[in-house]
Amino acid sequence: MADKKxxxxxxxxxxxxxxxxxxxxxxxxxxxxxxxxxxxxVVWGLAYTIAYPAWPLINSATQGVLGYSTRAEVAERIxxxxxxxxxxxERLAAADLSTxxxxxxxxxxxxxxxxxxxxxxxxxxxxxxxxxxxxxxYPNLLDDAWLWGGTLEDIEYTVRxxxxxxxxxxxxxxxxxxxxxxxxxxxxxxxxxxxxxxxGQEHDAAMAxxxxxxxxxxxxxxxxxxGEGIRELGAPTLNxxxxxxxxxxxxxxxxxxxxxxxxxxxxxxxLDEHEIKAVTLYLHQLGGGE
Amino acid sequence: xxxSPASPPPLYAPREPIxxxxxxxxxxxxxxxxxxxxxxxxxxxxWIRWDRGPNLPDQAVLVDLAGRRFYFFWIEIWPHExxxxxxxxxxxxxxxxxxxxxxxxxxxxxxxxQTVWTDLFILVERWIEGDRNARVRLWNADWSFHxxxxxxxxxxxxxxxxxxxxxxxxxxxxxxPTLARDLVTFDAPLVAYSTMLILTATTFVxxxxxxxxxxxxxxxxxxxxxxxxxxxxxxxxxRHWRGEPRGKHMKAEDAxxxxxxxxxxxxxxxxxxxxxxxxxxxxxxxxxALCIDACDEVMERIGKPRGLIDYLALSDEEAExxxxxxxxxxxxxxRPRTILYTAMWSLIGVALVYALFIxxxxxxxxxxxxxxxxxxxxxxxxxxxxxxxxxxxTAEPREFxxxxxxxxxLRIDVESDGAVANHVTVPANETxxxxxxxxxxxxxxxxDAETTDLRLWxxxxxxxxxxxxxxxxxxxG
Ligand code: SF4
Ligand code: SF4
Numbered sequence: 001m002a003d004k005k006x007x008x009x010x011x012x013x014x015x016x017x018x019x020x021x022x023x024x025x026x027x028x029x030x031x032x033x034x035x036x037x038x039x040x041x042v043v044w045g046l047a048y049t050i051a052y053p054a055w056p057l058i059n060s061a062t063q064g065v066l067g068y069s070t071r072a073e074v075a076e077r078i079x080x081x082x083x084x085x086x087x088x089x090e091r092l093a094a095a096d097l098s099t100x101x102x103x104x105x106x107x108x109x110x111x112x113x114x115x116x117x118x119x120x121x122x123x124x125x126x127x128x129x130x131x132x133x134x135x136x137x138y139p140n141l142l143d144d145a146w147l148w149g150g151t152l153e154d155i156e157y158t159v160r161x162x163x164x165x166x167x168x169x170x171x172x173x174x175x176x177x178x179x180x181x182x183x184x185x186x187x188x189x190x191x192x193x194x195x196x197x198x199x200g201q202e203h204d205a206a207m208a209x210x211x212x213x214x215x216x217x218x219x220x221x222x223x224x225x226x227g228e229g230i231r232e233l234g235a236p237t238l239n240x241x242x243x244x245x246x247x248x249x250x251x252x253x254x255x256x257x258x259x260x261x262x263x264x265x266x267x268x269x270x271l272d273e274h275e276i277k278a279v280t281l282y283l284h285q286l287g288g289g290e
Numbered sequence: 291x292x293x294s295p296a297s298p299p300p301l302y303a304p305r306e307p308i309x310x311x312x313x314x315x316x317x318x319x320x321x322x323x324x325x326x327x328x329x330x331x332x333x334x335x336x337w338i339r340w341d342r343g344p345n346l347p348d349q350a351v352l353v354d355l356a357g358r359r360f361y362f363f364w365i366e367i368w369p370h371e372x373x374x375x376x377x378x379x380x381x382x383x384x385x386x387x388x389x390x391x392x393x394x395x396x397x398x399x400x401x402x403x404q405t406v407w408t409d410l411f412i413l414v415e416r417w418i419e420g421d422r423n424a425r426v427r428l429w430n431a432d433w434s435f436h437x438x439x440x441x442x443x444x445x446x447x448x449x450x451x452x453x454x455x456x457x458x459x460x461x462x463x464x465x466x467p468t469l470a471r472d473l474v475t476f477d478a479p480l481v482a483y484s485t486m487l488i489l490t491a492t493t494f495v496x497x498x499x500x501x502x503x504x505x506x507x508x509x510x511x512x513x514x515x516x517x518x519x520x521x522x523x524x525x526x527x528x529r530h531w532r533g534e535p536r537g538k539h540m541k542a543e544d545a546x547x548x549x550x551x552x553x554x555x556x557x558x559x560x561x562x563x564x565x566x567x568x569x570x571x572x573x574x575x576x577x578x579a580l581c582i583d584a585c586d587e588v589m590e591r592i593g594k595p596r597g598l599i600d601y602l603a604l605s606d607e608e609a610e611x612x613x614x615x616x617x618x619x620x621x622x623x624x625r626p627r628t629i630l631y632t633a634m635w636s637l638i639g640v641a642l643v644y645a646l647f648i649x650x651x652x653x654x655x656x657x658x659x660x661x662x663x664x665x666x667x668x669x670x671x672x673x674x675x676x677x678x679x680x681x682x683x684t685a686e687p688r689e690f691x692x693x694x695x696x697x698x699x700l701r702i703d704v705e706s707d708g709a710v711a712n713h714v715t716v717p718a719n720e721t722x723x724x725x726x727x728x729x730x731x732x733x734x735x736x737x738d739a740e741t742t743d744l745r746l747w748x749x750x751x752x753x754x755x756x757x758x759x760x761x762x763x764x765x766x767g
Contacts, residue, residue: 129661142665142675200670241670241732287665287675287727 085109093274097152097281107281110274114282117275121267130286137245137262142287145242147234148172150290156280162266163234171266174234179218180257187214192252198227198239199247305503307429308564310412311422311556315583324400325409333454336461340364343685346719353463359719365646368683370653377642381635388631390518392623393601394525398511399578404504407455407497408562411448418444422559448498449490456489502563506574513573524622526577527602528557528568531611536568550594557581557599567599652690653681654757656746663764670732674763678724680748682716689715690748692726713751728763740767 005014008026015024030038049055052064082089092106100107119128125138132140139147148158163172179188194211196203216225224230227238236244245251245260267276283289338350340363347354352361360367360375367374389396398405419425419440431437460482461469472478473486496504505512519525533551551568558566560581563574567581579601586596603622610616659675667673682688691713716722726746730736742763749756 127661129659131662131665140662140665142662143667143673145668237668240668241666242668285725287673287725 089272089274092277093272095277097156097277097284100281110278110281111285113275114278114280117271117279118282121271122279125264130283134243134246137260139244139262140242141283143242144288144290145237145240146231146288146290147174147229147236147244149231150284150288152280152284152289155283155289156276158264159271159276159280159283160266160268162268163264164261165263165265168266168268172234174222175261176222176255176259177218178257178259182218183214183256187211188253188256191215191219191256192249195227195238195252196247196249199241200239201247305500306564308502308562309422309425309429309559310562310580311559311584312416313556313560313580313584313587315580315586317579318583321400321409321578321580325406328401328406329410333458336458336466342366346685347465349465351462352465355463366683368653368681370681371649374642374645377638377645381638381642384631384635384638387518388628388635390515391520391523391625391631392628393577394519394523395512395515395575395577398505398576402576404496404509405562405576405578407451407493408501410451411497411501412562414447414451415444418447445498448494452490452493452497453486455493456486459489460485502574502576505563505576520627521605522603522622522625524601524603524619525571526567526575526579526582526599527571527604528599529597529602529610530568530570531607533568533598550589550598552588552592554588556584556588560584571604650755650757651683652688652748652750652755652757653683654746654748654759655679656759656761658761658764664766666766667729670737671729672732672737672765673727673729676726676728676746676761678714678726678746678748679721680714680716680724681721682718685718687715687717689713689751691751692724693747693749694728695745695747714748730763730765736763737765738767739765741765 006017006024007013008015008024011026013026013028016027018025049062050064051066052068053061054064055062088106088109092110095106100110118126118130123130125136126132126141127138130141132138134140144150146154148154148163158172161168161170161172164174165171179191183191190207190211191214192211193203193207194209194215197205197208197211215227219227222230222233222235223238224235229235229237241247243251244262245255267279271279335351336349339348340350340361341348342361347361349361350363352359354361358369365374386397415425419428428437428440457473464482469478469482473482500508528551530549533549535549536551536553537548538553557568558581560583561567562578562580563576565572565574567575582597582599582601585599589596589598597616600616601619603617606614606617655678657677657679659677663674665673665675678692680690714722714724728744728746730742736742742765743760744763745758745760747756747758
């Protein structure tokens, strides 16, 4: 800093000594209101960081004297919403779905709530739009084919107990033998042609005729004489256009040779009663409900 | 080195109080009328009733934020028709351009709420404290019971006007009689009270104390308007070529030596902006023409022609200085610029009116379900799902039939509320959502094509009114 003050001639104010193209910066004091606002914000800032969680520590942060936490606030809000919906949730939980009228508020609540239950819990396997993933054998829930039935009651049972899981003795359970151990490759190939034939696809007629023999011997017990499937056993229909894993020659060969084993968890212990009912209603109205 | 001044000039000059004098004349009368009409519209509109049938508000003008509707007499605007409001705003903007380019700041001078309420507040002030001279005297007088009494009376009247102003505003957003009752029983929503509080406070302060300062320091409009004015725009101006050199009126003296202005200060004393128009055009002037009235009165008294102060265009100055007579008003106003603004204004107006007449009272939107794009059914048929939103803009529930353009290739199922039916009933003034399934049989070309165009219709079962939306059908292709 220069010793002697540099005074601007016109205003008589001292300058900061900074000069640009002959224009000097005047050393005017800050307006008082501005200064006080500034001090105010400093005080506010300090108080705020004491009142609320703010200062980082090594593994955590200060908690703030008000004990505020966003997590607690969220929990509170959720509880608030739950409380507001308590009545209709209870109604839904106690309802007999097959007699619940579509314009009943509980029904609407169920369909809407079921959609979010589905997104949170089911969409990982069945897809956001519930169309399933064929390559992985996650069934499409929009079509009119059901392995275990598509009535409200059937859907609710499946959701509650799951499929082929050891945790629930009431789980739906079906199993297809590994035919690679029972039939020769040739015999399997012939069976595949027969299955192609019964579902109306291109096939080798001669092989299919031979395949019919193996089919009647090995498959009709579960899949029915004409491949119409048997719901009580969870055996899929083979004579329609819908395939769980795929209906082409290659996939069918693989399915028959190695068998398939899809699993779905039981949601009974994980979801609330009204959530199970809700997701059932939601699934039923997706287009395939019976 | 120069001496530093005792204290640097402040950035903000404290307000010089202005005590406008009362004036009579054409423009003042016009201003009274405009004040009366605009204030009446503002205060009374929410109380006009309008029978729309059951379940609908019977308030003629209502902005129903919760129900997301705007009611304006027989017109009912839904959120998706907000372009009406946008259109009206554009028209308001163009109207402002038009008037400003023709007549300068007439909006400021006559219809701006700040001007109207200030005028009203000054009127009250004059009733209670007297005209200019009395008010100046009172201002300079020491505090006394008399002064306190007058001031308090004035503030109380101002307060009630301000309260009514804030109050009127909230009535546009709720049923006025119900809200009025709730307000006095303290049952009204907090937002109503806070809105009233804010508007009451701003009206009181802006109209009573800040007045022309709002125009000079807070309002951006005076700064922008210059862009719409040119030298042909009529603004309030002083014919200095006629008035100068000014001098006190003395009958005996030879008048030839002097101009017509007798320096009586009438024009300055009536000016609500506190300026002297004889100094030329000034930013503060709101073109209210009160100085014209004041000066015309003076001219009449001293037996000179009116119009020493007048609505003038800058471009006329030269000709008039040389002695040309004033040009007729119409010549000023009819210019390509104003004609263009008028044309644009009317065009939008006509378009809006047209839109109002052709708008249907059914509104349909169709949203194809994209996840998945299609579903194969067990018989090999292909099905698409669509979400329909049907708005019934009438006051009666209506039943709609949902239809397709080509029933022979595609089949339709409608599901609303989980039940399958081809009919959807939409309650009065509501939007209903329905899920529609369209199916192509396996042998139909649409099943194998990539996409097929189709059109979904809803048709009123009784009146056959219909609305249709084009969409596509996704096949396996
Ligand atoms: S100068 Fe005349 S027109 Fe302008 S604000 Fe004052 S009184 Fe009104
Ligand atoms: S009112 Fe007219 S005559 Fe009087 S000072 Fe103003 S311009 Fe001059």
